[in-house]
Amino acid sequence: MKQKETMLNTLLKDKKVLPMNLNTDEVGEDHASANIETPLKKDAFDLSDTEKIKKIEFHFAEIMDTLGMDLKDDSLKGTPNRVAKMYVQEIFSGLKPDNKPKITLFENKYQYNQMLVEKDISFYSNCEHHFVPIFGKAHVAYISNGTVIGLSKLNRVVQYYAKRPQVQERLTIQIAKELQKVLKTNDVAIIIDAKHLCVSSRGVQDGDAATVTSFYGGKFENEITKQEFLKYIEMKTQY
Numbered sequence: 001m002k003q004k005e006t007m008l009n010t011l012l013k014d015k016k017v018l019p020m021n022l023n024t025d026e027v028g029e030d031h032a033s034a035n036i037e038t039p040l041k042k043d044a045f046d047l048s049d050t051e052k053i054k055k056i057e058f059h060f061a062e063i064m065d066t067l068g069m070d071l072k073d074d075s076l077k078g079t080p081n082r083v084a085k086m087y088v089q090e091i092f093s094g095l096k097p098d099n100k101p102k103i104t105l106f107e108n109k110y111q112y113n114q115m116l117v118e119k120d121i122s123f124y125s126n127c128e129h130h131f132v133p134i135f136g137k138a139h140v141a142y143i144s145n146g147t148v149i150g151l152s153k154l155n156r157v158v159q160y161y162a163k164r165p166q167v168q169e170r171l172t173i174q175i176a177k178e179l180q181k182v183l184k185t186n187d188v189a190i191i192i193d194a195k196h197l198c199v200s201s202r203g204v205q206d207g208d209a210a211t212v213t214s215f216y217g218g219k220f221e222n223e224i225t226k227q228e229f230l231k232y233i234e235m236k237t238q239y
């Protein structure tokens with residue numbers, strides 16, 4: 001891959017960073033993706049959200065029916081509609097460009113030109129191969145190029161790309177590229193440390209495996225800068 005991404009595991013093996021919970025990687029061969037863009041059809045947004053909900057509701061009812069579930073049961077009858085609404089309005093809402101967070105930038109008046117790290121951003125996503133949750137923490141950093149971004153916007157960019165059927169490698173790169181674009185700098189770094197329920201709860205059923213992906217752009221390719229970023233992430237803060 002051309003992207004400036006490295007598995008943190010190589011660093012872990014070299015003992016360059018503290019391991020803690022970052023001890024295993026699980027990027028199975030069935031979890032690879034070649035494309036940075038989420039694969040979408042040309043007519044992906046021809047249907048309105050309401051039409052999508054209706055259609056998914058119908059098909060999800062078919063799935064449940066095929067599994068043999070009694071949709072007349074009080075507890076089950078609302079499920080197809082609930083699932084459809086959840087898909088379109090919540091957990092896959094990041095597929096829709098209209099839902100992309102509007103980013104406002106501020107002038108870097110205080111001339112803060114060190115790296116800014118926003119760590120432990122919790123996110124929930126879903127694996128596009130099994131449609132079960134991926135969840136974990138994202139750590140994001142950038143070095144200002146004259147403009148600064150509202151801190152909550154870093155969080156919102158992570159959430160937007162997480163709310164899609166995803167693979168973790170693509171999620172990492174999509175967040176990084178978006179931040180590079182809005183902040184007009186290559187100096188962006190991301191680490192994502194996540195659990196994949198398709199690995200923990202089915203298949204190999206490894207409940208301890210965690211997947212770590214990273215992206216180091218611009219100045220973060222410099223070993224000293226990268227180590228500084230990693231040190232901030234390890235830092236245990238008491239509040």
Ligand SMILES: [Zn+2]
Pocket residue numbers: 031127128129130131196198199
């Ligand atoms: Zn999966």
